[in-house]
Amino acid sequence: MGKKKGKQPYRKAPGLVPKGLLDKKAECPDCNTTFDIPWLEELDHPLQPIAVRNEGHFVPVSFPLRCPNFDCNNSFNYTIPNLENLSPWALYGDEASRDIQNPKANYTTKRLHFFCITLVGLHKDRAEKFLSDFEDLKREARPDVDPKEWAHHFTKIWSAGADDKEYSFSSKAQKIDYAKKIASLIRKNRYHIVTLNFSSCIVLPENEKERKKLIRRQKQEIFQQSIISSVLQFRLRQVSTYWIFDNVKDTSSGEKTEGWAEECFLGLQYTRLFAWLTAGATATKPTFVRPGSHHLLEVADFVSYCVARDFERTATGHKPEFPSKLMGNGFYQGAWNFGHSWYGWSKGLPMMKYYNLS
Ligand SMILES: [Zn+2]
Structure with a gap:
């Protein structure tokens, strides 16, 4: 938590070193001792790759290591394999949460x-077509308003009452049908649109203060x-990324974030892990923008809603009305109560594998 390093506060990086990196060893050039790389050890300075071009390539970057052999204690630099800098993808992110007070009894009593x-990225070849298709859908929800003029938040549409005048839907069945159309638009654009969903489910303590802390x-x-x-x-696909998050907390200026998200990011920069992962690409910190100010934020909002509802319905013993599998193949990562993180590509949230739920 917010320990000071220089002027900028940061937060500890999570225990999430990819398996391939955990197996990697460093070798001391002086005494040939091999040892594990302390990927998450905090360093004195952030290790941002230096984006200097040298005949079309980025200059290789490295991080400092010290030989653990007491007789040697040599300091040397470990060179990070570099990415060719291909055009970076923008990833648009939004969140969803559910407080589940009464899960089904055979799952848990807690x-x-x-x-x-959810992070959403779209290849630029499909950007215009996708936008116009998405706007056509928005017109179904609000035929009288220019789709560029309003922010699409699925939770507002879903929870609008029967006498609501804002949206054109008069029944739950119509809303479900609408949700399925959005899911289908995402599915049809697979391979151009990428969605990555990161989730966890925790057991809440009785004490309210403890509960807030844990959340x-x-x-x-x-x-x-x-x-x-x-x-x-994205690195596995030789692509670099940057992030644009929907800043749900702030509706006024759209500039200011809660603060912790930025601190989380700054904390990551002090680790060898982050340096390795972003090698060759300039790591820019995430930006936080006005909710719904980009249509891919609206898509991220929908995907998060869909996955959270999928989980909530299943955990309470109901069938989801528009299950996440309708969106086709996406990346899902999930963990139960701060335990082991599962991840992989699948059609919908792997409820059984990640959460032992069916
Ligand atoms: Zn050595």
Whole structure:
């Protein structure tokens, strides 16, 4: 938590070193001792790769290591394999949460809290077509308003009452049908649109203060995991990323964030892990913008809603009305009560594998 390092506060990085990196060893060039790389050890300075071009390539970057052999104690630099800098993808993020007070009895008797963040990226070749299709859908919800003029928040549409005048839907069945159309639009654009969903479900304590503390920790961990894991997934495809988050907390200026999200990110920069993951790409910190100010934020809002509802319905013994599998193949990461993180690509949230739920 917010320890000071220089002027900038930061937060500890989560225990999320990818398996391939855990197995990597460093070798001391002087005495040839091999040892594990302390990926999450805090360093004195952030290790941002230096984006200097040298004949079209980025200059390789490295991080400092010290040989653990007492007789040697040599300091040397470990060179990070570099990414060719391909055009970076923007990832748009939004969150959803559910306080589940009465889960089905054969699952647990405890009160649960589900939280997820979804990141959405779209390849530029499909950007215009997707936008116009999405706006056509928005027109179904509000035929009289220019789709560019209003922010699409699925929770508002879903919870609008029967006498609501804002949206054109008069029954639950119509809303379900509408949700399925959005899910189908996402599914049809797979391979151009990428969605990454990061979730966790925690058991809530009785004490209210403890409960708030735990939920805060849950959100921080998911946020950091979403950054690390998305960098890794895109790095595997030789692509760098940057992030734009829907700033739900602030509706006024759209500039200011809660603060902790930025601190989480700054904390990551002090680790070798983050340096390795972002090598060759300039790591820019996430920006926080006005809710719904980009249509991919609206898509991220929908995906998060859909996954959170999928979980909530299943955990309370109901069938989800528009299950997450309708959106086709996406990246899902999930953890039960701060335990082991599962991740992979699948059609919908792998409820059984990640949460032992069916
Ligand atoms: Zn040595």
